[in-house]
Amino acid sequence: MAWKAWCGGGIGPLHGNAYNGDSSQVMGLESGMSNAVIIVGTGLAGYTTAREFRKHDQRTSLILITQDDGRSYSKPQLSTGYRKGKSPDALAMADAVTMETQLDARIITRAEVQAVDAQACQVRLRDETLDYASLVLAVGAAPVDLPLGGDAAGEVHRVNDLQDYARFRAAADDGQRVLIIGGGLVGCEFANDLADAGKQVVQVFPESEPLARLAPEPAGAALREALGEIGVDVRTGLTVDAVDRAGSDYRATLSDGSQVTADVVLVAAGLRPRTQLASAAGLTVADGIVVDRYLRSSDGRIFALGDCAQVEGHVFQYVPPLTAAARALGATLAGDPTAVVYPAMPVMVKTSCCQVVCWPPADAAAGSWHYEGEAQAMRGEFRGPDGQLLGFVLTGKRMRERMELTEQLPTVIPG
Ligand SMILES: Cc1cc2nc3c(=O)[nH]c(=O)nc-3n(C[C@H](O)[C@H](O)[C@H](O)COP(=O)(O)OP(=O)(O)OC[C@H]3O[C@@H](n4cnc5c(N)ncnc54)[C@H](O)[C@@H]3O)c2cc1C
Incomplete structure (x- = not known):
């Protein structure tokens, strides 16, 4: 099944169409309308989505917009880079011009998206208004x-x-x-x-x-x-x-x-999803921009992922969930609707003095913690009344047990 989406037209399943690798076939379009995919944000969520999209579609025009300089970098390295003497330039893997070539995309840097007009399928920058067939909000989260x-x-x-x-x-x-x-x-x-x-x-x-x-x-x-x-x-x-x-x-x-x-x-007091653009555009917003398992917001042409999104009720501000989401969304944007699957994705804390990996149980989960070992060789398991493993923590020398425990955890968003 593929979706057909166009401005003013809404969304519906498109049956029996052989997909030829050109998403304009399914995204869009009556003559004169844009078939562009626009991604707002060039963090890990924006760039990973762009890469995944290009694996499926090399023809549709792709535009990325960012209010920063568009350099591609791995944010997790910011909190471990000082001792290694890593300058910002050393942490940047590619500049925006290189990314434009890699992604065969236009990348508009130092440009804030000021508004999204969901009816007209347009994003408004200070000096320019751009039409989209599909829009991805990958705008991240702001410090509390x-x-x-x-x-x-x-x-x-x-x-x-x-x-x-x-x-x-x-x-x-x-x-x-x-x-x-x-x-x-x-x-x-x-x-x-x-x-x-x-x-x-x-x-x-x-x-x-x-x-x-x-x-x-x-x-x-x-x-x-x-x-x-x-x-x-x-x-x-x-x-x-x-x-x-x-x-x-x-x-x-x-x-x-x-x-x-x-x-x-x-x-370092936490981050709050950036939801202002979405709510001003009339999209449903709760703890983040509300999206379903297809990363689709309350407007079927607008998608969201990464730190700004609440996917099927989950706001996860970590890399593995956004990578899974980007993989699914890249296919969806290219006309092959693909639901995201979230396995349990334990969080690694990169503290070399005592490494910690943890998967916390859901807030409302019934059960209790049991521990083996202590300090820098600890294994904690949170099990429900039926014995099911619902969460775990490992420190230091026990870190190597994480795969065994992860495999026993229930899937967060099943396939
Ligand atoms: C110090 C630190 C260490 C971390 N360590 C880990 C770790 O070890 N493991 C892990 O899994 N996760 C870690 N994380 C979390 C992880 O890095 C984030 O979940 C991830 O990088 C978020 O990516 P994102 O693309 O959603 O958001 P961001 O990287 O914040 O990107 C948002 C993008 O949106 C753009 N933008 C926002 N608003 C607008 C607008 N109106 N117009 C135009 N552009 C706009 C910004 O310019 C930016 O390009 C860490 C986070 C931090 C801060």
């Missing part, structure tokens, strides 16, 4: 704003792209003392990386252990101890209320009244 007071609250760093990384690196090069606000995966990875690079790191977060939203407490405690052993001053159960300038230093005031003096402050 913390309610920080103080006269230097606007000077804290957040690292969510190459440009942020460049600014943070330059600041960290100039100072020795780094305050990290946040105890999730990204905060812990930066703490580990910077401590390994010889920085004095203080890490502050409100939870009782790191990785609170990802891993059970014993695993978080193992990581906290390991971070302490490499010199990170981990302060749990505290928030940072204000960041002020004190001469050339920053002075942070914590919720217990204590103060931390630092040269650089990094906030």
